[in-house]
Amino acid sequence: xxxxxxxxxxxxxxxxxxxxxxxxxxxxxxxxxxxxxxxxxxxxxxxxxxxxxxxxxxxxxxxxxxxxxxxxxxxxxxxxxxxxxxxxxxxxxxxxxxxxxxxxxxxxxxxxxxxxxxxxxxxxxxxxxxxxxxxxxxxxxxxxxxxxxxxxxxxxxxxxxxxxxxxxxxxxxxxxxxxxxxxxxxxxxxxxxxxxxxxxxxxxxxxxxxxxxxxxxxxxxxxxxxxxxxxxxxxxxxxxxxxxxxxxxxxxxxxxxxxxxxxxxxxxxxxxxxxxxxxxxxxxxxxxxxxxxxxxxxxxxxxxxxxxxxxxxxxxxxxxxxxxxxxxxxxxxxxxxxxxxxxxxxxxxxxxxxxxxxxxxxxxxxxxxxxxxxxxxxxxxxxxxxxxxxxxxxxxxxxxxxxxxxxxxxxxxxxxxxxxxxxxxxxxxxxxxxxxxxxxxxxxxxxxxxxxxxxxxxxxxxxxxxxxxx
Ligand code: CTP
Numbered sequence: 098x099x100x101x102x103x104x105x106x107x108x109x110x111x112x113x114x115x116x117x118x119x120x121x122x123x124x125x126x127x128x129x130x131x132x133x134x135x136x137x138x139x140x141x142x143x144x145x146x147x148x149x150x151x152x153x154x155x156x157x158x159x160x161x162x163x164x165x166x167x168x169x170x171x172x173x174x175x176x177x178x179x180x181x182x183x184x185x186x187x188x189x190x191x192x193x194x195x196x197x198x199x200x201x202x203x204x205x206x207x208x209x210x211x212x213x214x215x216x217x218x219x220x221x222x223x224x225x226x227x228x229x230x231x232x233x234x235x236x237x238x239x240x241x242x243x244x245x246x247x248x249x250x251x252x253x254x255x256x257x258x259x260x261x262x263x264x265x266x267x268x269x270x271x272x273x274x275x276x277x278x279x280x281x282x283x284x285x286x287x288x289x290x291x292x293x294x295x296x297x298x299x300x301x302x303x304x305x306x307x308x309x310x311x312x313x314x315x316x317x318x319x320x321x322x323x324x325x326x327x328x329x330x331x332x333x334x335x336x337x338x339x340x341x342x343x344x345x346x347x348x349x350x351x352x353x354x355x356x357x358x359x360x361x362x363x364x365x366x367x368x369x370x371x372x373x374x375x376x377x378x379x380x381x382x383x384x385x386x387x388x389x390x391x392x393x394x395x396x397x398x399x400x401x402x403x404x405x406x407x408x409x410x411x412x413x414x415x416x417x418x419x420x421x422x423x424x425x426x427x428x429x430x431x432x433x434x435x436x437x438x439x440x441x442x443x444x445x446x447x448x449x450x451x452x453x454x455x456x457x458x459x460x461x462x463x464x465x466x467x468x469x470x471x472x473x474x475x476x477x478x479x480x481x482x483x484x485x486x487x488x489x490x491x492x493x494x495x496x497x498x499x500x501x502x503x504x505x506x507x508x509x510x511x512x513x514x515x516x517x518x519x520x521x522x523x524x525x526x527x528x529x530x531x532x533x534x535x536x537x538x539x540x541x542x543x544x545x546x547x548x549x550x551x552x553x554x555x556x557x558x559x560x561x562x563x564x565x566x567x
Contacts, residue, residue, distance in 0.1 A: 098333035099148075102345060103328065104280065105547050113296070113332050114128060114129065116222075116298050118222060123427050126475060130565055136327060143397050145420075149238045149505075151468075152285035152478060153486060155496035156270065156319065157291040158210055160266065160309050161207075164447045166193055166194060166195040167193075167194050167195065167199070167244045167245070167343070167521060168190060168194075168195045168196050168242065168243045168244050168245075168561045169194050169196050169197070169243060169244065169245045169342070170198075170199060170239060170240075170243040170245070170246045170247070170271065170337060171185065171189070171196055171197070171199070171217075171244070171246075171247050171248075171249065172198075172199045172200075172201070172246060172248045172249075172255075172271065172272070172473050172498065173198060173199070173200045173201070173204040173208065173249065173250070173332050174203070174204055174215065174246070174248060174249070174250045174251055174252040174254075174255045174268070174284075174414050175202070175203020175204040175205075175206060175252055175254075175255075176203075176207070176250040176252045176284050176285065177207060177284075177318040178206045178250035178284035178327075178328035179204050179207035180207060180208055180249065181249070181250075181328055181330070182208070182213070182249050182331075183212060183213060183216055183316040184331040184461065185247075185249055185334055185440050186198065186213065186216040186217050186333040187216060187331075187334060188331045189335050189338060191216075193333055193424075194335075194338070194339070194342065196217045196219075196281055197203060197211040197217060197219055197222070197239070198210070198214065198217050198221040199221065199222045199223070199267055199268055200213060200221055200222075200223050200268075201255065201267075201268045202223070202266065203254075205223065205253070210223050212377070212458070214405055215330055215382075220237060222434070223267060223269060225265075225266055225267045225270055226268055230409060231524060236264075236267055236271050236274055237274050237433065238467075239267075239271050239275070239385055240270075240271040240274035240275035240276075240493070241249070241274075241275065241276070241277070242273075242564055243275075244277060244279050244288065244342055245279075245280060245281075245341055245342050246271065246272065246277055246278070246279045246280070246336060246452075247280045247281075247282065247334065247338050247463060248268075248272070248279065248280070248281045248282065249281075249282035249284075249328065250282060250283070250284035250328045251281040251282055251283045251284065251286045251307075251356065251523055252283075252284065253289045253290075253292075253295050255268065255269070256269030256283065256295070257294065257295075258297050259272050259273075259298075259302060259307075260297075260298040260301040260302050260305075260535075272360060276310050278306075278308060278341055279306075279307045279308065280307075280308045280309075280310060280334075280337060280338055280341060280354075280378045281308065281309050281310070282283075282309075282312075282328050282329050283299070283309065283311060283312045283326075284309055284311075284312055284326065284327065284328030284358060285312070285330070285551075286317060286319065286325075287322065287323070287324025287325055287326040289326065290312060290324075290325055290326040291325075294375060294521055296510070305512075308337070308341060309328070310329045310333060310334050310337040311328060311329030311333070311334075312325055312326050312327055312328060312329065312404065313325070313327045313328070313329055313330075314326075314327065315327040318376050318446045318552070325417045329521075329563065334453075336477045341376050347391070347560070348391060348392030349390050349392065349408065349560070349563035350388055350391040350559065350562065350563055351391070351392030351393070352392070352394075352395035352430050353392075353394070353432045353433060353563050354393070354396075354430070354431040354432040354433075354434070355385075355388045355393045355394070355395045355396070355431060355433045355434070355435065356395075356396050356398070356425065356429070356431040356483065357379070357380020357381055357388070357395060357396070357397045357398070357423060357434075357436075357437035357438050358397075358398050358400075358425065358435075358440075358471065359378045359382055359397060359398075359399045359400070359402070359437050359438050360376055360377070360378030360399045360400035360401065360402040360439070361373050361374045361375070361376040361400045361401065361402075361438070361439050361440075362379070362400045362401075362416065362418045362421055362438065362439075362440050362441045362468075363400065363401050363416045363417060363441075364417055364418065364441045364443070364444040364445060365416075365417065365445065365448045365472070366445050366448055366449065366453070366463065367378055367448060367449030367450075367451065367452050367453045368449070368450075368451065368452060369452050370452075370453075372441055372443070372444070372445065373401075374439050374441060375439075375525055376400070376402075376438070376439035376524065376525075377402060377403075377404070377524070377525045378399055378400070378402035378438075379404065379406055379435050379527065379551050379555065380401070380489075380524075380529060380551045380555070381397070381399070381435070382397070382399070382404050382407055383446065383551045383554070383560070384437060384558060385397040385407050385410045385412075385558040386407035386408070386410065386552075386554040386555065387552070387555040387556045387558070388562075389407060389408070389410045390409075390415070392432075394411075395407075395409075395410045395411065396410075396411045396412075396413065396428045396431070397410050397411070397422045397427055398413045398415060398416050398421055398428065398438075399411045399413070399415070399438075399440075400414075400415060400416065400421065400440075401411060401414070401416060401565075402439055404477065406491075407445075413428070416442065416486050417441075417468075417554070418440045418441055418444065418468035418469065418471070419444070419469065420466065421438060421440065421471060421551040422469050422471045422474065425471055429478075429481045429483070430483070431483045432481055432482045432484055432485070433482055433484065433485045433486075433487070433524055433562060434483040434485075434487070435487045435558075436471060436472040436475075436486075436487065436488045436509075436541055437489050437491060437513075437550060438471070439491060440468060440470075440471060441468060442467065443465040443466065443467055443468060444463060444466060444468050445463050445464070445466075446464040446465060446466045447464060447502055470507065472486070472488045472507050472509060473506075473507040473508060476488075476507050476508035476509045476510075485511070485562065485565070486503070486508075486509040486510050486511075486515060487511040487512070488507055488508065488509040488511070488512050489510060489514075489515070489560075490503045490504075490512050490513070490515070490525075490534075491515060491517040492514060492515070492517065493516065493517060493518045494518075494530065496515075496516050497514065497516055497532060497534070497543060499514075500512050500514035500532070500534050500548060501534060501541050502561045503536050504536055504541065505536070509536075510535065510536055511533060511534060511535045511536070512533075512534045513531050513532075513534075513558065514531065514532045514533075514534060515530060515531045515532070515534055526550055527550055527551060528549065528550055528551065529548070529550075529551050530546070530547070530548045530549075530551060530552045531545075531546050531554055532544065532545045532546070533546070533558070533561065542554065546563075
């Protein structure tokens with residue numbers, strides 16, 4: 098196919114593409130390829146019902162709509178840590194946050210407004226009386242035209258002025274005129290941090306409602322000095338800012354016990370070899386994290402994966418299908434069970450106690466026996482059956498047809514079907530295109546969602562569960 102050169106994209110679209118690419122860890126060219134592929138794979142618009150309106154879905158749309166992005170004003174104070182504020186701009190933008198910079202006069206001794214403006218994609222403001230500013234009464238507009246103000250580094254002097262209500266430069270005037278939340282990232286010499294005057298100012302600012310991140314303890318820029326006073330790392334500040342900008346999700350599943358399986362299973366051939374599959378476990382882990390964030394009491398039973406345990410989730414690690422079934426049964430009763438694991442259908446009938454050796458007698462014959470079907474076992478329980486049982490159907494052909502027969506055969510209530518043909522990149526990848534099949538009075542309804550990140554699929558699924566269970 099001929100290569101494609103796209104010209105004359107407007108600046109806002111270019112910025113949005115760069116941001117999307119950065120968030121997905123891809124080059125802009127790869128991101129554009131991915132967008133084209135998703136568009137080509139998407140069924141005609143008329144036949145695709147919209148994904149449920151969830152915070153995740155709106156957040157991912159936000160990625161593209163600059164006007165909807167949370168807005169943050171970053172005030173850079175005059176300390177050696179000002180150089181880290183430049184990295185902070187990038188970290189905030191990676192999170193889809195629009196950043197506008199303001200610099201004090203002292204900050205300009207360490208970094209230039211030009212650099213901050215280039216990184217933020219918007220001019221950096223420095224003067225209280227600025228003839229070039231597009232804002233009338235600039236400090237008032239700058240103080241209000243934002244969702245959060247972050248001061249990094251927050252120097253001892255800047256915090257002292259804030260605590261006293263000074264407004265003799267643009268930064269302090271904005272801080273006095275704002276009615277938005279303020280996050281301070283202090284940075285100073287340890288002796289300045291423990292000085293009684295700084296202690297008083299910090300206590301006053303906390304009483305006035307300011308939020309703090311850091312300072313951390315560690316080496317100072319000055320030779321042979323260490324202690325508490327180092328500015329928090331840009332990643333930490335960006336996470337704290339994000340938490341203030343985006344309120345935690347509604348606890349729509351609080352009080353519910355949810356059981357989730359995830360990942361592949363490993364079926365031993367002998368002590369060193371096993372049969373496995375390509376499942377990464379990412380989708381099941383994302384569902385566990387979303388359900389926990391929605392307030393559920395989550396038990397996640399996972400096969401071998403290379404993922405960190407999600408925070409706030411009780412995780413049980415297993416190897417084989419039979420181990421997984423035993424742990425699922427031990428974890429019952431539950432209100433909701435979600436079987437996202439790619440359980441191996443077969444295991445070796447007579448796995449070797451010792452490593453199977455090569456012999457001149459030829460290759461060993463591996464006899465396979467069928468593994469228990471965990472989803473079907475739980476769906477058909479007479480006692481302790483969860484009120485909602487959700488299975489997954491990973492298919493490489495006839496997706497809806499195969500998923501429908503799986504839904505009926507296994508006796509579950511919903512099936513989340515996805516096409517895992519190698520060309521989709523879903524197995525092991527970060528995105529998923531799913532169809533949720535629900536069984537209602539013998540009728541199957543299909544809800545087809547657009548391509549989303551696995552996290553967004555998880556949030557949308559949790560929202561659908563919460564809406565159904567309400
Ligand atoms: N499943 C299970 N235990 C098994 C096999 C599958 O719990 N031994 C569950 C999976 O977790 C998933 C659903 O059943 O929720 C469907 O899994 P899938 O691998 O798509 O289907 P299979 O039953 O293995 O059928 P096939 O391999 O023929 O597609």
